[in-house]
Amino acid sequence: xxxxxxxxxxxxxxxxxxxxxxxxxxxxxxxxxxxxxxxxxxxxxxxxxxxxxxxxxxxxxxxxxxxxxxxxxxxxxxxxxxxxxxxxxxxxxxxxxxxxxxxxxxxxxxxxxxxxxxxxxxxxxxxxxxxxxxxxxxxxxxxxxxxxxxxxxxxxxxxxxxxxxxxxxxxxxxxxxxxxxxxxxxxxxxxxxxxxxxxxxxxxxxxxxxxxxxxxxxxxxxxxxxxxxxxxxxxxxxxxxxxxxxxxxxxxxxxxxxxxxxxxxxxxxxxxxxxxxxxxxxxxxx
Amino acid sequence: xxxxxxxxxxxxxxxxxxxxxxxxxxxxxxxxxxxxxxxxxxxxxxxxxxxxxxxxxxxxxxxxxxxxxxxxxxxxxxxxxxxxxxxxxxxxxxxxxxxxxxxxxxxxxxxxxxxxxxxxxxxxxxxxxxxxxxxxxxxxxxxxxxxxxxxxxxxxxxxxxxxxxxxxxxxxxxxxxxxxxxxxxxxxxxxxxxxxxxxxxxxxxxxxxxxxxxxxxxxxxxxxxxxxxxxxxxxxxxxxxxxxxxxxxxxxxxxxxxxxxxxxxxxxxxxxx
Amino acid sequence: xxxxxxxxxxxxxxxxxxxxxxxxxxxxxxxxxxxxxxxxxxxxxxxxxxxxxxxxxxxxxxxxxxxxxxxxxxxxxxxxxxxxxxxxxxxxxxxxxxxxxxxxxxxxxxxxxxxxxxxxxxxxxxxxxxxxxxxxxxxxxxxxxxxxxxxxxxxxxxxxxxxxxxxxxxxxxxxxxxxxxxxxxxxxxxxxxxxxxxxxxxxxxxxxxxxxxxxxxxxxxxxxxxxxxxxxxxxxxxxxxxxxxxxxxxxxxxxxxxxxxxxxxxxxxxxxxxxxxxxxxxxxxxxxxxxxxxxxxxxxxxxxxxx
Numbered sequence: 059x060x061x062x063x064x065x066x067x068x069x070x071x072x073x074x075x076x077x078x079x080x081x082x083x084x085x086x087x088x089x090x091x092x093x094x095x096x097x098x099x100x101x102x103x104x105x106x107x108x109x110x111x112x113x114x115x116x117x118x119x120x121x122x123x124x125x126x127x128x129x130x131x132x133x134x135x136x137x138x139x140x141x142x143x144x145x146x147x148x149x150x151x152x153x154x155x156x157x158x159x160x161x162x163x164x165x166x167x168x169x170x171x172x173x174x175x176x177x178x179x180x181x182x183x184x185x186x187x188x189x190x191x192x193x194x195x196x197x198x199x200x201x202x203x204x205x206x207x208x209x210x211x212x213x214x215x216x217x218x219x220x221x222x223x224x225x226x227x228x229x230x231x232x233x234x235x236x237x238x239x240x241x242x243x244x245x246x247x248x249x250x251x252x253x254x255x256x257x258x259x260x261x262x263x264x265x266x267x268x269x270x271x272x273x274x275x276x277x278x279x280x281x282x283x284x285x286x287x288x289x290x291x292x293x294x295x296x297x298x299x300x301x302x303x304x305x306x307x308x309x310x311x312x313x314x315x316x317x318x319x320x321x322x323x324x325x326x327x328x329x330x331x332x333x334x335x336x337x338x339x340x341x342x343x344x
Numbered sequence: 345x346x347x348x349x350x351x352x353x354x355x356x357x358x359x360x361x362x363x364x365x366x367x368x369x370x371x372x373x374x375x376x377x378x379x380x381x382x383x384x385x386x387x388x389x390x391x392x393x394x395x396x397x398x399x400x401x402x403x404x405x406x407x408x409x410x411x412x413x414x415x416x417x418x419x420x421x422x423x424x425x426x427x428x429x430x431x432x433x434x435x436x437x438x439x440x441x442x443x444x445x446x447x448x449x450x451x452x453x454x455x456x457x458x459x460x461x462x463x464x465x466x467x468x469x470x471x472x473x474x475x476x477x478x479x480x481x482x483x484x485x486x487x488x489x490x491x492x493x494x495x496x497x498x499x500x501x502x503x504x505x506x507x508x509x510x511x512x513x514x515x516x517x518x519x520x521x522x523x524x525x526x527x528x529x530x531x532x533x534x535x536x537x538x539x540x541x542x543x544x545x546x547x548x549x550x551x552x553x554x555x556x557x558x559x560x561x562x563x564x565x566x567x568x569x570x571x572x573x574x575x576x577x578x579x580x581x582x583x584x585x586x587x588x589x590x591x592x593x594x595x596x597x598x599x600x601x602x603x604x605x606x607x608x609x610x611x612x613x614x615x616x617x
Numbered sequence: 618x619x620x621x622x623x624x625x626x627x628x629x630x631x632x633x634x635x636x637x638x639x640x641x642x643x644x645x646x647x648x649x650x651x652x653x654x655x656x657x658x659x660x661x662x663x664x665x666x667x668x669x670x671x672x673x674x675x676x677x678x679x680x681x682x683x684x685x686x687x688x689x690x691x692x693x694x695x696x697x698x699x700x701x702x703x704x705x706x707x708x709x710x711x712x713x714x715x716x717x718x719x720x721x722x723x724x725x726x727x728x729x730x731x732x733x734x735x736x737x738x739x740x741x742x743x744x745x746x747x748x749x750x751x752x753x754x755x756x757x758x759x760x761x762x763x764x765x766x767x768x769x770x771x772x773x774x775x776x777x778x779x780x781x782x783x784x785x786x787x788x789x790x791x792x793x794x795x796x797x798x799x800x801x802x803x804x805x806x807x808x809x810x811x812x813x814x815x816x817x818x819x820x821x822x823x824x825x826x827x828x829x830x831x832x833x834x835x836x837x838x839x840x841x842x843x844x845x846x847x848x849x850x851x852x853x854x855x856x857x858x859x860x861x862x863x864x865x866x867x868x869x870x871x872x873x874x875x876x877x878x879x880x881x882x883x884x885x886x887x888x889x890x891x892x893x894x895x896x897x898x899x900x901x902x903x904x905x906x907x908x909x910x911x912x913x914x915x916x917x918x919x920x921x922x923x924x
Binding site for chain 2: 706766
């Protein structure tokens, strides 16, 4: 179970030019092991910069990124190893597919790690299982697949590296409800089985309410709040203040509570709401 | 970041040279080049330099920017100078050493050539490339060459291609950036290994880039069809180019530049090339 | 709206469409689709990825041609063999289309020149183009960006430029083919507000293809495409009350609709249906007041602003 810790991170784009712009200001946050953490914030709040700092694609202007307590930039030559340990899947990853077959594309990362053929094969098979791809697609060209399938191939390509920390940027963007469920289900399965650290960047508060354990809220290049998902959603007023939406259920619960109904404050999914309200409304009969 | 790059040398501004009609500026450029090449003696060179300096001042483009733009051509300038120094024959050599003979005429000639190249770069720069956005330039060319459509030269299609290319260059640069990061995250390394290795490492970038470029082209073609694009048939333009007094003044000034150069060539004494 | 008395503006009868797959088989996308669309409607089209929603849209402005069946627009049969090239462009002028990827539909390097593109293709007088472009910029709130380059804009801004480019052609119908799918919540908001305004203030018929339930409830009519055809068709309330039927074809309903549906299924009496939290609260509060302490039960009857 690996953790990734950022200490006093500052990141400035185009430093020293007239275009200079601070993307992150004094960010200190720890992404703990064994949970799915949602990273939320509106566009330009610094989420994308943050995730690229975590796997060494970008180097902080100042501050330290610690992976299991070790500075990832201690040996700049070994930064590639950090990228294998901290897998980053960009938004719309299907646009990065390039190999002749699904199999080869998923194997690209593991092969770059210098693993044996047998190990690469095992990892590819495992990754395919996690994302729920039909094994009969393995020899097909990735370009012949449907949008949702391509997305899963691309995510499998990252999962096959078996990273200790898995970061996904908007993994379900543009997919229909079934497609979303498949992606998040696969990610959850991977996280449980490997007990790994998963970070999901998302704009969808509905998805985060359902699939994340913890949340980190970014605003204007700073960490605005962190906590268990339930705690954060309880503070929905603060979320709307930083320009984030809250799910319909949260809004409904707030209205009920403001009207004086005594309702537990940890309800933010349809499942929990249905369960709790059924109980409350049934009490009269009982 | 890559996306901050500017295309071409365009330096936004509002000087008379910026405001002039792009068609006129293309013509002025041609006139300017003709004028510079007609300068035959020291006095007409001096006049050309003064005229060029005046253009630079009018354009309000910082001299530093222009000089920086010449940097890549420094070898061409040096090479031209050296060739001229060694190859020009004169009456009495200044230096004689083995097969090397350097004459005063050679030095003079080389100096004038350098002046000519620098003036050409600065002059065409401030008249055209620094003061005209690539899109205005394309537009000006299309309209200037419009008559060629009659002899089946696809002027409109060419200019449409240029416009679309200019529109998508920043998008594709950004995309290249993104794909490279994504493949790096999967362990690709672009800055180590032998040359063939590096070339091979680019395959995972080039293929997605091409696939995406084709997809974009496809999307764009459909979007253009939806907006009733059918080539040049019955097409009008929002901005019509009209010759303004400024354009006529500039044309007159450049014509005067050529005329005065010719006069100096004929009447002024001095070295001529 | 009382549709029975009006004649439909767009009308599809038994329209079939199939793609040829690489192996040479026919892949049927739409089968015997019949559908009427009336002027001024705001229609949301829902369906899974690959269900044929985009195909339906592209049939309406003749980017695709049906295998069989007829489509009439304003009484003209656009599937007739007599259609000339000019007729095709006339259809496209009337039925504008905005696509998903904001980057792949802007042609020019300057915002206002892109907006002018369609009008220029139609051969509109220069002074009239100028007037329409300025008006379109105003409509989508992008006047301040007229001389900007598209790559300097956010996704939502680019989509608004694309919309302006279409409205400058003075269409009566605009189809939005998942035009909000690639945008962040703020961009979605901007675009949805623009779309609603076009429909409400300018009377433009809107067909909005989306996955987003909250966008769908903004429409007057929701059409669900599944099993190669129109699966459900009605007001948002009618369509979303069919929770089971929607879920069986892999679609969601708004969260509160789902909640009320589940409560009813669990035997809670006295509930109707709801599309938004205010509606749901209005139904739940009186019931809750009977079972648990509610400080001010009267509040349940009126809508409470959400912070």
